[in-house]
Amino acid sequence: MKQFTVDAVTSNVRRVTFTSPPFNLIGADTLAELSGIVDRLSGDEQVSVVIFDSGTPGFFLNHVDSNQIPAIADMAGNGFLPGFVEVGVRLAAAPFVSIASIRGRTRGGGAEYTAAFDLRYASRERAVLGQPEVGFGLVPGAGGTERLAHLLGRDRALEVLLTGQDYDADRAAEYGWVTRAIPDAELDDFVNAVARRIAGFGKQAVTAIKTQVNRSTLPPEEDLLASFAESVRSTTGPDVAARGQALGELIARIGIDDLERNLGHHLGAPAEQP
Template sequence: MNLDDFSTLRTGLRDGVLTVVLDNPPVNVLGATMMRELRDLLNGIANDPAVKVVVFESANPEYFLAHVDMHILDQRELLEELAASTPDGVNVFQATGELLRHQPQVSIVKLAGKARGGGAEFVAAADLVFAAEETAGLGQVEALMGITPGGGATQYLLDRVGRHRALELVLAGELVDARTAAAYGWINRAVPAAELDQHVDRVARTIAGLADGVVAAAKRALPPADLGAGLAVENDAWASLVALPAAQRLMSAALAAGAQTVEGERDLEQLVLRVR
């Protein structure tokens, strides 16, 4: 595949490490185009022996992935294309995380900024996550907008942090700093921001340099949990809420108040609370 054929992803391959830079200004929302390109990229490299590790980072140091694009339903034709290629048992949003969770290569997220909603779900789907202590933040903001997560968060958080903390993260909707996320088990480790690049580079290159077969054997011995039943329940819960007038009103009000702008996304939780 041609790694230059993307509009929202920038890639570079060196010594077995594929770096993928997420680049969808102004705040890196997870739109239908990026979802399609992530699908094509991950499928395209799945059997590529030259790629051992995939590192995801952001072109915007303030925002890794803001959340799913609130205008995504306007891209109906592209969503229908995504739905046609989505495996049975998951919706188009869950499919992105499930593809990442089952990727043969080791996936690493370098989290320097904020990731909320679908962006936080993408982070939780990765194999390894390292975040900047001073600047990174994670949040499942969906409940504040009248819905529940629909892209895997309920199941990924249940698997990573346990039921009690998962309920807190899903229902309180607060932005969680890197140290708290690490203490909860949402991410692997919080790292000083000045050391994040070096730390991720060292881990990625160590893994990429392992003897042939080691990564595959480790992934076979430590498979991702089977979340199929839970994902179906999550989709039903999300679908029962997303079309209701309350959710539509909250999302429209959030957009009018500045959601998906650089300034508005800095404290999205308070912005949403003000328009409720």
Template sequence: MTPHYDTLTVQQEGAVLFAGINSPPMNLLGPELVRDLVSLIQRAEVDGSIQVLVFKSEDPDYFIPHVDVTRIASYRAEAAKLVGEPSIALLFRHLSASRLVTIAQIEGRVRGAGSEFVLACDMRFAARESAIFGQFEPAFGQVPGGGATQHLVRLMGRGRALEVMLSARDYDAELAERYGWINRALPADELDEFVRELAHRIAGLPASGQTAVKDRVNAIALAPADDFRRDSDLFGESVRTPEAQARIQAALSSGFQTREAELDLPELLGHLPV
């Protein structure tokens, strides 16, 4: 029997498990979603019939926009149930190191920890018309805490990674593809079929080869756990500073964490009244 999740819809097709993120009102990464992701990853890793895990969103405007900044301690506690430490960064790194092959099928906005979640997946494919990417933590005086620094520098190079993070701007799918943030930008009406075919093709090949390839690629490209832990600690420290708290409160007062206001988040962040 397929397990029930409050924030995920799951469907297994052979050796491929599709997980749709559905956490109203806007798929914020809060304790319920982290709890369900932890449970899903645990179940899939021990189920030998599953080789590929595909993440998508049930919300056309938002994949995962960022963490719920009002519930940081709670979602970190949920992450600790898998990795033993209250750290989203280590949860995401666990996903990267997993035997599972993970694919993010992205439509809508994916910013902050949402971007870090898809960066932790092995592959990322995005709808050209709707996918929007951002890494805006420096707008609050913070270091990204979920692995963005580790991944983006390796994928984009130093200059582009600095541009992305320090600008706190949105990037469309075509520019994200050019920068290396994602594998490909595809027309929305082709995305689902492309990802499904790829997932099933990978799942039809020997699992031993997948594991061996991932191990070797990760040995070259995945930063050590201590580097992710350091970023997580820096985020935890910086989010408690008076400057960060003042800017977060100003953002919340201006509509941060509401659907309409975050359709153009850079505009909101660029005009905080502090």
């Protein structure tokens, strides 16, 4: 079953919509499909801007489905990068400008991929960003640590990664995690206007500017590989089973919907939640 749809907004602008209810979790099939879409759009000479949004209310790109972790860890890239890392690398380096229109929760692996987009516009009322891996006894593996250090600076990146808290759009914009926080009622028109404006310029100049900026801002691939290896090792860490059991008990009390909607709040000390 397809999780993504691709629509033409104009002759050189595309909209990619991710719909995988109820929570837009990321699995190996999600990555395979997204990888194929990036390939296809990268090969289309007409496409200069791609908008990414969500068709699942309350969620944008969410965290990895825990049941899919072994399958994702086994994904192979083009003979070098693991598939989990490669998707973010190719998004950042794609020969089009990628724009995230964030309306809903964006956490974990989804937040890592969102950080790989070129521009990120977040609904002031509905966007939530977080890197909750520490609350599961894990560490990020899709390049989030490297990209957040570039975007937020060392101290704020550490705050985000070590607390596992949720951040609203205004705080995310203040930190540099998103490009701007936009009132929800204005988000679609604003993103469309930015996309059309960029697409109105010559693609050669637009992609050349992106390439130049990428040279000074994208993390080296060896660093991404090191982070992925550390992430895989963390899945067998001593804290994972205990955190997983505590979260399972928490879900039994509050339900999975409450957990997914308020994950940053619940992760602090799941064993102590009432």
